[in-house]
Amino acid sequence: MASILVIGSGLGGLLAAVRAADAGHRVVLVTKSVLPESNTRYAQGGIAAALFRDDSVDAHVLDTLRAGAGLCDPAAVRVLCEEGPARVRDLIRFGVDFDRDESGVARGLEAAHSRSRVVHAGGDATGAAVEAALVATVRRRAAIEVREHTMLVDLILDRGEVVGARVLGPNGGQLSLAADAVILATGGAGALYTHTTNPSVATGDGVAAAWRAGASVADLEFYQFHPTALAVPGTPLVSEAVRGEGAVLRDQLGERFMQGEHPDAELAPRDVVARAIASQMQRQGGAPALLDATALGRELLETRFPTITAACRAAGLDWAVDPIPVAPAAHYWMGGIETDDWGRTSLPGLFAVGEVARTGAHGANRLASNSLLEAAVFADRAVRALGQPWRASATLDNATRPHPLVEPAVTAIGTSSANLGTLVNRETLQQLLWDHAGVHRSGVGLKHAASTLATWSAPDPTSLDVAAVEDRNLLDLARLLVTAALAREESRGAHYRSDFAATRPELARSVSQVRRSHSLTLVPAKEAIAC
Numbered sequence: 001m002a003s004i005l006v007i008g009s010g011l012g013g014l015l016a017a018v019r020a021a022d023a024g025h026r027v028v029l030v031t032k033s034v035l036p037e038s039n040t041r042y043a044q045g046g047i048a049a050a051l052f053r054d055d056s057v058d059a060h061v062l063d064t065l066r067a068g069a070g071l072c073d074p075a076a077v078r079v080l081c082e083e084g085p086a087r088v089r090d091l092i093r094f095g096v097d098f099d100r101d102e103s104g105v106a107r108g109l110e111a112a113h114s115r116s117r118v119v120h121a122g123g124d125a126t127g128a129a130v131e132a133a134l135v136a137t138v139r140r141r142a143a144i145e146v147r148e149h150t151m152l153v154d155l156i157l158d159r160g161e162v163v164g165a166r167v168l169g170p171n172g173g174q175l176s177l178a179a180d181a182v183i184l185a186t187g188g189a190g191a192l193y194t195h196t197t198n199p200s201v202a203t204g205d206g207v208a209a210a211w212r213a214g215a216s217v218a219d220l221e222f223y224q225f226h227p228t229a230l231a232v233p234g235t236p237l238v239s240e241a242v243r244g245e246g247a248v249l250r251d252q253l254g255e256r257f258m259q260g261e262h263p264d265a266e267l268a269p270r271d272v273v274a275r276a277i278a279s280q281m282q283r284q285g286g287a288p289a290l291l292d293a294t295a296l297g298r299e300l301l302e303t304r305f306p307t308i309t310a311a312c313r314a315a316g317l318d319w320a321v322d323p324i325p326v327a328p329a330a331h332y333w334m335g336g337i338e339t340d341d342w343g344r345t346s347l348p349g350l351f352a353v354g355e356v357a358r359t360g361a362h363g364a365n366r367l368a369s370n371s372l373l374e375a376a377v378f379a380d381r382a383v384r385a386l387g388q389p390w391r392a393s394a395t396l397d398n399a400t401r402p403h404p405l406v407e408p409a410v411t412a413i414g415t416s417s418a419n420l421g422t423l424v425n426r427e428t429l430q431q432l433l434w435d436h437a438g439v440h441r442s443g444v445g446l447k448h449a450a451s452t453l454a455t456w457s458a459p460d461p462t463s464l465d466v467a468a469v470e471d472r473n474l475l476d477l478a479r480l481l482v483t484a485a486l487a488r489e490e491s492r493g494a495h496y497r498s499d500f501a502a503t504r505p506e507l508a509r510s511v512s513q514v515r516r517s518h519s520l521t522l523v524p525a526k527e528a529i530a531c
């Protein structure tokens with residue numbers, strides 16, 4: 001029996017905690033907010049898996065590889081698609097009540113899938129249903145100690161091995177939690193951008209802490225923008241499944257514009273649709289595009305998409321009658337902490353599962369509804385790998401392993417981490433990334449972002465304030481993302497640069513970043529993580 005510290009309470013964290021407890025381990029599960037709050041809870045479309053007779057693992061693999069724009073790790077994709085159906089069946093056993101129709105379990109179509117394979121629950125409330133079932137399961141496990149309102153600050157290392165984490169507790173004090181292994185499941189970092197479909201807890205805490213501890217992070221230039229967030233304050237998600245049911249995109253004059261962009265029109269890959277909408281918005285002076293779902297009829301809209309119907313209603317919109325305003329918003333980070341196919345990072349003792357991880361399953365552009373699947377598959381595998389000899393660097397396949405980023409860019413990050421400049425302001429950082437490291441990028445804009453970020457300083461790392469700890473993380477991550485985006489002089493998947501608009505086949509390799517020993521540490525010497 002080992003002591004396992006799980007950090008994060010989305011699908012990856014909850015499932016890892018349950019699996020670890022069932023395997024006989026003692027588990028402490030910490031989460032920044034309350035247990036049910038996570039990115040998972042807001043997922044709408046569903047979970048893609050080859051569960052149906054007219055589908056196959058090979059077809060799912062092919063669709064995932066195509067969407068990933070040449071950057072997927074084929075082995076990770078195969079693991080994802082092969083083990084996905086069993087993990088969906090596990091979720092059913094844990095109490096997720098997937099929607100049914102006359103044929104059995106109902107399924108939807110989403111962009112870039114060659115067939116309908118997306119299972120959903122509560123219509124468009126799949127994430128909420130998964131979260132609720134797993135939270136209830138966690139609560140039934142006596143071996144899991146849950147600590148809410150407890151935020152990761154930094155990982156603790158001993159001779160290069162992760163042995164716990166320093167956290168900010170509910171009473172505002174920092175404390176150390178020791179563990180035989182740490183499983184990070186802290187999700188993405190939508191808070192890097194002005195507009196996001198993510199909840200406010202998504203501040204990339206796990207990626208930032210892992211990088212500071214010396215873990216390898218990769219693919220950080222690839223941030224997926226969902227094409228259709230409702231263009232009202234809070235930018236709630238309008239699932240791709242709506243377009244899968246037949247909704248179309250129109251400009252301000254009511255004309256469809258996706259047919260000229262891609263043969264699959266509204267069901268083109270997510271990055272293509274997001275860029276087309278952003279370009280259309282530029283042409284019409286910033287006004288949002290329109291998503292016309294009126295042909296679907298009120299009954300289907302209200303039963304299949306109750307969450308979106310409620311969001312429209314709250315904004316004073318009736319989407320059964322009128323097209324609704326939509327715009328792209330930051331949605332999912334393909335990059336993250338580099339792992340092998342067992343969730344093992346480059347640091348012994350540290351696992352990463354879900355959006356916080358870069359498994360290689362998503363490449364440059366995640367296929368719709370593969371995110372919950374990835375969290376389930378790799379959380380399960382990480383727990384199976386607990387207690388096995390740590391062979392992460394040996395098991396990372398050298399053929400597909402990311403290249404380390406060129407040294408000068410990494411040096412620039414380390415140097416600019418000094419607390420010398422103006423204290424970072426979150427809204428200004430979000431606007432900077434939205435303007436220069438968003439849907440459309442250019443070398444000039446990215447250089448401006450990099451030099452601006454270099455003038456900002458992080459809040460005091462010993463701060464006892466959640467917002468300050470988050471801002472420190474966001475500043476580190478913004479620098480890493482911009483550095484990676486500058487280094488990739490091509491356009492591929494979600495990374496589009498107007499100065500390098502073509503895909504360059506010779507750059508079909510991931511890029512990783514590792515903190516060099518000469519980087520400045522942000523924690524005082526007496527508390528410094530040993531690295």
Ligand code: SIN
Pocket residue numbers: 043044045046238239240241332367368369370371
């Ligand atoms: C959606 O419902 O469109 C989001 C699904 C996803 O992000 O995979």
